[in-house]
Amino acid sequence: MSEKILLVGGGGREDAVARRLSESGVQIYAYLKNRNPSIISLSKDYRIGSENQADSIVEFAVKNMVDLAFIGPDPVLETSLVEDLLKKGIKVASPVRSAARIETSKKFMRELLREYRIDGNLEFAHFSRPDDVRDFLKKNSGKEFAIKPLGLTGGKGVKVMGVHLSGVSEALSYASSVIEKDGSVILEERVTGEEFSQQVFTDGKRVCPMPVVQDYKRADEGDLGPNTGGMGSISDASHTLPFLSSNARERSIEIMKDVANALRDGGNEFRGILYGQFMDTAEGIRVIEINARFADPESINVLHLLDDDFAGILNEIAEGDLRNSVRFRKSATVLKYVVPEGYGYSPKPSVLNISFSDNDSRRFIYYAAVSGDLTRVEQSTSRSLAVIGEGADIEMANSHCEENLKMVSGKFHVRHDIGTRAMIEAKMAKRF
Ligand code: AMP
């Protein structure tokens, strides 16, 4: 069993990881780019530095004789860090680079689903010349597509015809700008329905599901405004969501199992967390994206409910010997991100004060891209604090979340509509 764990990353997701690891009784060694006061307070030692500097992270890990590592942010999975740590004899509960391509290359993901005939794939085409995109759009006139860079975009590079792009000429111009920047672009058929996130732990062979979560990416209430890294997220006591088709969770878990098996079969065994973004359409479940890490904020909802030894789970993943099931409380959660004013447009960071209502209340506030101390934080231009509520149903969880938000004061933006009864009822009414 590992006693010393390296944690890379300093956001809300990594704070949730640090909280559960500290409950496992292990020593945390954190490598992060911001002085996250919660992660720092839970760590035995920490280093501030760029998370893409594999050499410096390895040196920190070796110096502190850590025996297990876990990586939060996606850009780090594109560096040589996991291989470098493994070469030093350090176990890692995150995927090697070749396996992380399931997220870092959308082309690799779509082709893997096609090759292994995995359910839920979308029609897609890959282009490296604007003229070919023009011909394709002409041939498919009347159809709408999502236009995506192949690689990581921080949730901000995808544009959908009929949502962000009106008409063929805007679509062509956006696709051409992606080609100019990256050399190629991917077009996928546009699908509509409710989106949901299904995350699983996997040791490459076995797959252990977490509760389903829905996240809200748009900056403003009513799902308006630009896409962001995520403004909040909800989960239900049933571990699925009331407005999804009855088999949505089951089908998505099957797809995640098929993906883990296909990766292993192709010589890219995946150890870590797979996070599938799905759309529940009238024609069935469709895969929007497969990611190679915990989602942020969705990981916070599920880690908040984790009723198992997290360090033990990570150890089993790294050793290729994952248990059969992981326990999560049967409660609902509503999470709202406190972000700087103007987030998504032109963020204006300021200072926030947190006054805990009692000794227990710190566990409902997760610290993200902030620095400072536990009761006074400086915002950056990214998300600041994830405030969560837990309850018997989504409505109760929402009222606890709103109550917990009162502990935070200062200038900030938050989406109060996430998890309200009105929002859930509107989604129920749209069910097919
Ligand atoms: P992504 O960064 O791939 O998660 O995409 C960002 C958002 O764009 C998703 O959450 C969806 O709302 C939307 N999107 C992506 N792909 C599609 C698609 N094929 N059809 C419709 N919407 C999509």
Ligand code: GLY
């Ligand atoms: N929730 C969006 C993401 O983590 O990519």
